[in-house]
Amino acid sequence: MLTSLLTTTITLLSLAGATPVPQTAQQLSRAKAYQLQIQLLDPTKDLDPSVAGSFIGTVHVGAGQNVAVAGSHNASGTPFYTNGTVADGYVDVLNDLGTQYPWGFKVQDRDSSDATYPGEHDVEIDVGGGTNGVSLVTNAEDVRLGGLSAGYYAVCDRFIGYVRGNLTVVKYVYEGETLPEGCVGIKFVPLCAELNTLPEGSEWTHDFVQEVDCVVPS
Template sequence: MYTKVATLSLAALASASPVARSLSTSKAYQLQAQLVDPAKDLNPPISGQFLSTAHTGAGLNVATLSANADPSSPPFYTNGTSTDGFVDVLNDLGTDFSWGIIVQGSDATDPNFPGEHSVSVNAGGGSDGMGIQATDTTAQLHAPESGDFAVCTRHVDTLNEDLPVVRFVYEGETIPEGCVGVQFVPICAQLNDLPADSQTTHDFVQEVPCVASS
């Protein structure tokens, strides 16, 4: 039921506000960061960038942002069925197995940044209940529990560099210092084909609301 994850971006969309476009549906999407408060951004700015990954170990990626244009990058998609009782958000990184978005639980935090809940894109399935939530005018990524996404500039020890990493702030918590609140808006994309020798399938990919790319 699973499938894989890659570095995502569409430079043509990065400077535009997706909520101004019409809502459509698709089996695949890129996830664009929109600031909750347009007056608050990081330095360098991250508004309009796309959810991406930075490899930190075998089968492990920290969720980060990228402004690089690469329309050929495999997009994210919602995977699973209500009948099976498991739905997650996956992507194809060009490997033979799936990678899923995982939100650290409320009872766990990043060992290097106590009190901060990390977001990863790791080999296998993602967090059960991840998906796309829509209103009449826009759509956004939602996590299994109530809360909000944030982006923080943090030092990633395994890469020895500072990156804009994605965090999750549970309901009742405060956005950590040096972070900005974001919503991840799905921008409609084309679902990629799987290689013949893939160990996964696209048979359970859902058609979901997303913002039309043009």
């Protein structure tokens, strides 16, 4: 009898251990602004120091030009927003960066690449409009920042001549391409935020900002 009870207990424990741990679904809402948080596509692969859970940031690399990087682990600064409408024929992702004009999220197309690292597609946040067609994509209960076409974002440890040092820069890897060395695949998850107020004398407007799906910050 004792042997039977022990066997049953061990069997139940084995079954319990084999049961997959359910993943917490994103709690979605809608807002006119969002902070872009980095989540690893493969939790076992990261850079050192870790970029998991950090937010996109910018580093100045020229007049009106910023390279997109893995930034602070705290959501701070002005948020991003999706601007324009499909009906108008132009949709992009912008950030005011606390200035009087917008800064656009730009992704190199498949046929363009970094001059120093051929085959790698850069992501920049430059003054003016962003790349047409880059916007948030919602599938089932998952929402993330999309690209120009199928693929995924990555963060790479790269030497940037302008700053004379290495940065954890954002790249885009198109479908069929191989993730370069020194990089980790990521996705940008939009955390709902409050749209900032434009500074006085701004040369821009928020009249065409879309309300979009976003993730409620935990």
